[in-house]
Amino acid sequence: MFEKDAVICIYHYLSAESVEGEGNSSGRDGYYYYFLYAFDQSGLISPDVLLETYFEKFQSEINAGGYVGPFNNLDELNQYAFVLMEKLDAGSVYSISVQEYNAVIEESENVMELLENLIKHANGLKNIEKTNRSKGLFGKIFQS
Secondary structure, X not given: OOXXXXXXXXXXEEEXXXXXXXXXXXXXXXXXXXXXXXXXXXXXXXXXXXXHHHXXXXXXXXXXXXXXXXXXXXXXXXXXXXXXXXXXXXXXXXXXXXXXXXXHHHHOOOHHHHHHHHHHHOEEEEOHHHHXXXXXXXXXXXXX
């Protein structure tokens, strides 16, 4: 079942040259992970929010072609996804590669199946604090 307060993030593994252009000013070469899109139940999350969160986490304004990144590895990408989840006060965040995303679209017959398959194939992180805050009477009593 798709969670109402979940965020889905789609990422890609690209060369710095293809994202930042030949002779990029960052001097970066090689391949990196970049977020392409993020959405929740209300739709696409503003690129401004994604970039602002990236800057807050990594203190870098490097961004080219509308991508959010670079991330050196999946651990950095997941750290960013976790910070984004907290900023949006979401219950969970799921990161999926663009290749897996396309495969999920092809295998899904309707929107509900698509959302369920995205969660099944993506790397998920839960916001434990939000989950604990919303747990009935005890969550309300022990809320900080």
